[in-house]
Amino acid sequence: MRAILYICHGSRVKKGQQAALAFIEKTMRTEAAPIQEACFLELADPSIAEGVACCIERGATEIVAIPFLLLRAGHANVDIPIELQGAMAKYPDIPVYYGDPIGVDERMVDVLIERLHQTTEIVPKDASILLIGRGSSDPATIDDFADIKRIFQEKTTLQNVSVGYLAACGPFFEEELERLLEQQPKNLYILPYLLFTGILMKTIERTLQKTKTTTAIHLCPALGYDPAIHAILNERANEAAERKRGLNVPHYA
Structure with missing residues (x-):
């Protein structure tokens, strides 16, 4: 059985x-x-x-x-x-x-896009998007995440899409966040590619809470159910x- x-x-x-x-x-x-x-x-x-x-x-x-x-x-x-x-x-x-x-599955990218639209119905075409991954020292994981970013851009036609990782490899989330904010975008959407709320989501939240900027930062929910x-x-x-x-x-x- x-x-x-x-x-x-x-x-x-x-x-x-x-x-x-x-x-x-x-x-x-x-x-x-x-x-x-x-x-x-x-x-x-x-x-x-x-x-x-x-x-x-x-x-x-x-x-x-x-x-x-x-x-x-x-x-x-x-x-x-x-x-x-x-x-x-x-x-x-x-x-x-x-x-x-x-x-890597297009259906997962569709879920990611749904989480983006849970935060805002209409995403400005000039908005900056920061995709957040857990991170890994395994090159295959980095390649997979690059594919996810590519599919996301193809489906949304958004151009200003960056990637940041929470551990094990760069570019690290905090560094990429700082780099993007230096460009002073009007809107920055933080889009976590994480299954559930946990320590990593709390890490993102704490970082954003102490970030001082005139940019409107929007934290999207984790993938979830x-x-x-x-x-x-x-x-x-x-x-x-x-x-x-x-x-x-x-x-x-």
Whole structure:
């Protein structure tokens, strides 16, 4: 019997944990797998090991593990496979098929644009947009985010679009914010490419609160709940089940 294990990142912010679990619960209602569980990589419970154990206790004979993450990076490529490998050591006869994160998908850019229009119905063509990513030292993540920016510009026809990262790589959010404000745009829209409210959103909010400028700064909400993300997660689960790809843990891990 197949189980789907959704693996969220985790957050120190309780609201972020609750939002992730609530989202996964809605996704479970759209997926036909008989066993579905959610867990966290870090910072929250249940852990990956606890999620695996729960699937087995409920009768799973195979597990499809889906990283509920936006892009390819160290967590999806290394950290989660390592944790899964350790958890599955107790169950050598149970296969685990590992899926892809959400990745670059036009539907996610559509959600991003919806969040922009939640902040303002009409975005001035001369407005500056600052897309905010989590950041990663993995070059593939940087490439993915460049694709997201490109698709965003194609769909909106907005020209003044920049990127800033919160950690691990540049240009960093604070530096890019300062650079843009030096240009004194009339409107600056901060558009976080983050799933939920958490420490990173609070970091953005604190930075903006102490920023002194005559520019009108508009902070858009995080991506949050959207049916399109349910559809993508279901697709990733189906792809993983059909592909039957096992864990690829780097030899240096």
